Amino acid sequence: MVPDHTIMSEDEVRTLLAHYNITTEQLPKIFHDDPAVKAINAKVDDVIRVVRISHTAGRAESYRLVIRRPKK
Amino acid sequence: MPSPKRIGKIEFGLLSPKEIREMSVRKIIWADTYDDDGFPYPQGLMDLNLGVIDPGLRCKTCDQKASECPGHFGHIELAKPVIHVGYTRLIRKLLRVSCRACGRLLLSLDELEKVFGTEDDLTGDQVSEKDIKKERICPHCGEQQLKINFEKPTTFSEVLVEEGKKVEHKLTPADIRARLEKIPDEDLVPLGINPKVARPEWTVLTVLPVPPVTMRPSIILENGQRSEDDLTHKLVDIIRINQRFKENQDAGAPQLIIEDLWELLQYHVTTYLDNEVAGCPPARHRSGRPLKTLSQRLKGKDGRFRGSLSGKRVNFSARTVISPDPNISVTEVGVPRAIANEMTIPVHVTPYNIDELKQMARNGPSRQTVNAPCGANYVIRPDNRRLRLADGNLDTVTDMIEPGWTVERQLRDGDVVLFNRQPSLHRMSIMAHRVKVVEGRTFRLNPAVCPPYNADFDGDEMNLHIPQTEEARAEAYILISVEENILSPRFGGPIIGGIHDHVSGIFMLTHGMRYFTKEEMLYLLRFTKIEHLPQKVKEENGVELWSNKQVFSQILPSELNMVFHASSCQNCETCKKELCERDAYVRIFDGKLESGTIDKKAIGAFDGQIVNRIIRQYGMRRAAEFIDDLTKLSIRAIMLDGFSFGIDDEDLSKTEYGQIEDVLKNATLDVERRIKIYEDGQLEPMPGRTVEETLEMQIMQVLGKARDLTGQIAGRHLGLTNSAVVMAVSGARGSMLNLTQMAGCIGQQSVRGERIVRGYDDRTLPHFRKGDRGSDAHGFIKHSYKGGLNPTEFFFHAIGGREGLVDTAVRTSQSGYLQRRMINALQDLKVAYDGTVRTTGGRIIQFQYGEDGTDPTKSAFGDPVDVKGIVESILKEEV
Numbered sequence: 014m015v016p017d018h019t020i021m022s023e024d025e026v027r028t029l030l031a032h033y034n035i036t037t038e039q040l041p042k043i044f045h046d047d048p049a050v051k052a053i054n055a056k057v058d059d060v061i062r063v064v065r066i067s068h069t070a071g072r073a074e075s076y077r078l079v080i081r082r083p084k085k
Numbered sequence: 086m087p088s089p090k091r092i093g094k095i096e097f098g099l100l101s102p103k104e105i106r107e108m109s110v111r112k113i114i115w116a117d118t119y120d121d122d123g124f125p126y127p128q129g130l131m132d133l134n135l136g137v138i139d140p141g142l143r144c145k146t147c148d149q150k151a152s153e154c155p156g157h158f159g160h161i162e163l164a165k166p167v168i169h170v171g172y173t174r175l176i177r178k179l180l181r182v183s184c185r186a187c188g189r190l191l192l193s194l195d196e197l198e199k200v201f202g203t204e205d206d207l208t209g210d211q212v213s214e215k216d217i218k219k220e221r222i223c224p225h226c227g228e229q230q231l232k233i234n235f236e237k238p239t240t241f242s243e244v245l246v247e248e249g250k251k252v253e254h255k256l257t258p259a260d261i262r263a264r265l266e267k268i269p270d271e272d273l274v275p276l277g278i279n280p281k282v283a284r285p286e287w288t289v290l291t292v293l294p295v296p297p298v299t300m301r302p303s304i305i306l307e308n309g310q311r312s313e314d315d316l317t318h319k320l321v322d323i324i325r326i327n328q329r330f331k332e333n334q335d336a337g338a339p340q341l342i343i344e345d346l347w348e349l350l351q352y353h354v355t356t357y358l359d360n361e362v363a364g365c366p367p368a369r370h371r372s373g374r375p376l377k378t379l380s381q382r383l384k385g386k387d388g389r390f391r392g393s394l395s396g397k398r399v400n401f402s403a404r405t406v407i408s409p410d411p412n413i414s415v416t417e418v419g420v421p422r423a424i425a426n427e428m429t430i431p432v433h434v435t436p437y438n439i440d441e442l443k444q445m446a447r448n449g450p451s452r453q454t455v456n457a458p459c460g461a462n463y464v465i466r467p468d469n470r471r472l473r474l475a476d477g478n479l480d481t482v483t484d485m486i487e488p489g490w491t492v493e494r495q496l497r498d499g500d501v502v503l504f505n506r507q508p509s510l511h512r513m514s515i516m517a518h519r520v521k522v523v524e525g526r527t528f529r530l531n532p533a534v535c536p537p538y539n540a541d542f543d544g545d546e547m548n549l550h551i552p553q554t555e556e557a558r559a560e561a562y563i564l565i566s567v568e569e570n571i572l573s574p575r576f577g578g579p580i581i582g583g584i585h586d587h588v589s590g591i592f593m594l595t596h597g598m599r600y601f602t603k604e605e606m607l608y609l610l611r612f613t614k615i616e617h618l619p620q621k622v623k624e625e626n627g628v629e630l631w632s633n634k635q636v637f638s639q640i641l642p643s644e645l646n647m648v649f650h651a652s653s654c655q656n657c658e659t660c661k662k663e664l665c666e667r668d669a670y671v672r673i674f675d676g677k678l679e680s681g682t683i684d685k686k687a688i689g690a691f692d693g694q695i696v697n698r699i700i701r702q703y704g705m706r707r708a709a710e711f712i713d714d715l716t717k718l719s720i721r722a723i724m725l726d727g728f729s730f731g732i733d734d735e736d737l738s739k740t741e742y743g744q745i746e747d748v749l750k751n752a753t754l755d756v757e758r759r760i761k762i763y764e765d766g767q768l769e770p771m772p773g774r775t776v777e778e779t780l781e782m783q784i785m786q787v788l789g790k791a792r793d794l795t796g797q798i799a800g801r802h803l804g805l806t807n808s809a810v811v812m813a814v815s816g817a818r819g820s821m822l823n824l825t826q827m828a829g830c831i832g833q834q835s836v837r838g839e840r841i842v843r844g845y846d847d848r849t850l851p852h853f854r855k856g857d858r859g860s861d862a863h864g865f866i867k868h869s870y871k872g873g874l875n876p877t878e879f880f881f882h883a884i885g886g887r888e889g890l891v892d893t894a895v896r897t898s899q900s901g902y903l904q905r906r907m908i909n910a911l912q913d914l915k916v917a918y919d920g921t922v923r924t925t926g927g928r929i930i931q932f933q934y935g936e937d938g939t940d941p942t943k944s945a946f947g948d949p950v951d952v953k954g955i956v957e958s959i960l961k962e963e964v
């Protein structure tokens with residue numbers, strides 16, 4: 014049910030940012046206290062690769078930057 | 086162009102009394118506006134320091150004229166503080182979470198850390214009212230706290246317990262302000278307040294800003310009297326009361342009078358800020374109309390945000406009722422002459438078009454017939470002066486026209502215009518059409534473009550917009566013309582196609598084998614551009630005959646090859662193909678219809694297999710031509726035979742009525758038998774169901790089957806000679822169920838998918854015995870619409886019908902709200918050149934559009950490639 018989350022290495026992140034010509038700020042975000050983030054023990058500023066089963070493409074990769082959840 | 090800047094942060098704060106006084110250019114003390122000579126009073130509400138609105142005067146602050154001075158704020162010193170209505174909830178929260186004696190937050194350091202977290206702890210939330218127990222003791226100074234009551238709109242009180250009785254003690258705004266002042270800066274941070282920009286005591290006003298006169302201009306009525314803006318009226322009230330309050334205070338008036346005046350001042354300031362507060366009678370004009378004060382200027386549909394900023398009214402638009410015209414192209418729109426004469430397009434005069442434009446100017450503004458050449462309404466000189474063309478000055482003005490001038494010519498055939506019907510739910514709700522000037526008072530449109538607009542002709546109105554520049558016209562035509570929008574991005578198929586009579590007509594034309602004489606052929610095909618009739622198929626008694634399939638083939642492109650099953654296909658186990666007795670196996674070979682019936686599946690909006698294939702093979706423009714030909718051919722085809730429906734089309738013969746009665750009688754008996762089994766306790770419940778549920782399901786099943794059976798009996802009698810059957814089979818409108826209900830039996834009425842059970846004790850109506858579980862006591866209608874319902878049946882029918890109406894109403898309002906939210910969230914996203922979906926700031930939303938990068942418009946009903954269609958079109962065989 015829960016899509017596969019993995020922490021990306023620094024090298025991988027560099028290639029990713031170069032490929033899309035972006036900074037980490039332009040990546041989609043995920044809160045540091047998200048259960049999926051806690052499960053893989055990722056820290057703020059890590060980039061996570063999410064692999065989902067997709068209706069259209071079969072398998073779809075997406076990347077998220079871990080950020081601190083702002084106080085409500 | 087300035088380079089785009091990124092917004093670092095936005096700060097929300099309160100104006101402090103100091104800031105209000107600093108930005109003020111004048112202290113206002115007089116409630117009067119103008120003196121007898123019409124000159125503003127100094128230190129009055131229209132003081133010349135606050136800006137000028139009267140032409141001729143100069144602003145005393147910035148020395149600019151009326152149109153240039155932006156206006157400047159003044160201020161009123163209030164005799165006593167009053168509460169700002171907009172912050173009552175914040176004030177209530179602050180009073181409840183802070184100590185009444187020392188002003189500290191009512192949490193010990195440990196408790197605070199538990200809720201708010203520490204600096205480097207990432208979790209934690211802001212402190213809310215719920216985190217603090219009621220009537221506790223202050224952890225800092227040990228003061229017993231009291232319950233704070235709040236009464237709308239602006240009254241706060243403390244609850245004291247004296248001698249076992251509860252006594253309410255009112256807090257004045259001054260008391261409240263004093264308590265808010267005591268809250269230390271560092272205790273505000275956990276509450277989500279930045280004390281640098283918003284000290285809580287600033288929510289209680291001691292000084293009131295007076296807005297510049299430019300945002301509350303007075304207007305001069307026809308009789309020369311001045312009429313002041315609502316805001317000015319309200320400010321007059323505030324100053325009057327404030328003045329009286331001060332006088333009474335200085336004179337040492339009794340406490341009771343002071344309290345009354347204080348409350349009155351609070352009322353005026355409250356209604357000045359918001360005239361629609363709960364628990365507060367709105368301030369009214371002398372005429373009885375409620376005043377439009379500050380909050381009312383911003384709120385609601387006509388407010389500043391929704392009315393003036395997100396939505397604006399536009400020029401160069403027209404609106405009228407729509408009506409159908411199958412003889413104009415789907416790409417055209419019929420525009421009434423009256424509208425075409427009024428609306429204009431500016432054309433620059435050059436040496437190349439000067440003769441043409443001069444002729445238009447000479448034609449003037451009153452075009453008399455739709456075929457007359459268009460005229461012009463205005464000419465614009467190079468210095469931007471507009472000259473109106475009228476019957477008297479046509480020649481004089483025309484002779485002055487030179488290159489460099491602009492002529493505003495009237496609308497004429499072929500102009501590109503935008504056509505729109507609300508609600509604009511998808512992009513096909515606004516499409517570019519070509520103008521065709523027509524007589525009459527309504528816009529005309531080809532019925533085949535009704536589906537994208539979701540239009541019908543029961544009084545619908547539509548809007549027309551005229552692009553005013555070459556660029557706008559080119560953009561409209563290339564991007565949003567009807568031809569470009571035949572395919573819908575919603576499902577990747579054609580959304581424009583035959584509807585209603587187009588489908589019935591083409592069905593009747595192409596069904597089975599028919600032969601036409603030369604006259605009939607010419608009647609059917611008169612609109613086409615064909616030069617020769619095709620080869621006749623046979624000759625009978627010296628009369629040349631052509632087949633119906635040949636007629637349809639005339640409008641098909643010549644290299645079209647496809648095989649598919651029509652709407653009327655019953656999905657038989659083994660398809661008999663060309664020998665199908667329903668003629669549902671459609672086969673087109675090199676642009677010739679070899680077999681099969683053309684119906685909704687082939688040419689209908691939303692389905693349109695043939696339309697879809699023509700788009701893929703020949704492009705949108707050819708498809709638009711095909712739809713035009715199709716609408717004309719089908720209308721001629723339906724007129725050849727005639728098509729109508731009357732009450733006697735629902736008649737059956739005696740045999741069928743007898744059979745239907747038998748079926749229904751047996752069903753009723755079967756239901757009674759099952760109820761008997763249940764009542765005897767013999768009924769075996771289905772797994773996971775109670776006995777009652779099992780019985781209900783069985784009854785529903787028996788009655789449903791009986792209804793279907795009556796439909797089959799009726800269907801046996803009603804063949805393709807019946808118009809309703811033709812419409813149902815071809816997919817034009819209605820279904821066999823509708824026919825069943827008209828001729829056979831209406832069947833079970835339901836509420837939430839169950840038989841009707843509501844009503845009185847153990848029964849639906851007093852006409853039945855208590856506990857009756859029979860079919861007719863719970864909404865089974867055994868009559869048909871033709872036969873007529875009995876009173877209880879009629880009542881059950883109304884119950885079932887009402888549920889449908891409520892469902893539709895609820896659904897539309899819910900989906901409308903969802904739509905607005907979605908559009909607001911998604912409106913600025915775009916697909917970048919690298920295939921990512923990004924916001925305007927370059928932030929990525931999707932790494933690949935739709936995860937597979939496929940444009941749904943260009944997909945084949947959702948799939949990236951239509952493999953089957955391509956193979957079939959090359960092999961010319963079904964695969």
Ligand SMILES: [Mg+2]
Binds near residue numbers: 544
């Ligand atoms: Mg309508």
Ligand SMILES: [Zn+2]
Binds near residue numbers: 145146147154156157
């Ligand atoms: Zn000024």
Ligand SMILES: [Zn+2]
Binds near residue numbers: 186187188189226
């Ligand atoms: Zn205290």
Ligand SMILES: [Zn+2]
Binds near residue numbers: 669670
């Ligand atoms: Zn079939």
